[in-house]
């Protein structure tokens with residue numbers, strides 16, 4: 001039995017794990033679920049969140065960062081998280097995940113019923129995303145040199161999630177990031193997993 005990845009159609013965290021699996025050539029069977037009604041997931045992941053992975057040997061892993069690390073550890077292809085520059089890669093990976101988290105929180109706030117949503121909270125999250133993208137813009141040269149490394153994959157997924165759920169307007173303010181993303185996002189692993 002291959003690894004089974006419980007995922008959803010638009011989760012940036014799930015997408016990140018799928019891209020890593022594809023890039024490393026790890027056979028993964030993806031099962032798309034509605035996480036909000038997926039009671040069967042509770043014994044596997046008490047947080048009832050996606051992505052959740054059931055490995056070939058029946059071990060269960062979450063969250064997305066752990067799944068990416070695990071794929072990298074079993075891969076005989078190449079290392080997404082090299083020991084060289086490890087902490088720079090980890091820090092930039094965390095920054096990209098922060099953009100995904102802020103984008104998800106913003107989305108959850110935006111779809112709340114009128115009267116329940118907080119404009120202050122939405123503005124705070126938008127400012128956070130803007131600050132993070134400004135930093136990633138400064139770091140575009142490092143992303144260009146990274147190749148298919150964990151921080152680059154996470155940044156690409158975070159930027160496309162920003163496009164998908166918030167705005168494409170960051171492109172004029174972050175031209176180097178935009179120039180880096182254009183060819184990177186044409187990779188089959190990203191094309192195949194893009195949310196519609």
Ligand SMILES: N[C@@H](CCC(=O)N[C@@H](CS)C(=O)NCC(=O)O)C(=O)O
Nearest residue numbers: 011012013035049050051063064065
């Ligand atoms: N820290 C987790 C976050 C995962 C997460 O927030 N997943 C969302 C979907 S994008 C989810 O499962 N939401 C359902 C819920 O929290 O009830 C990870 O990196 O995997």
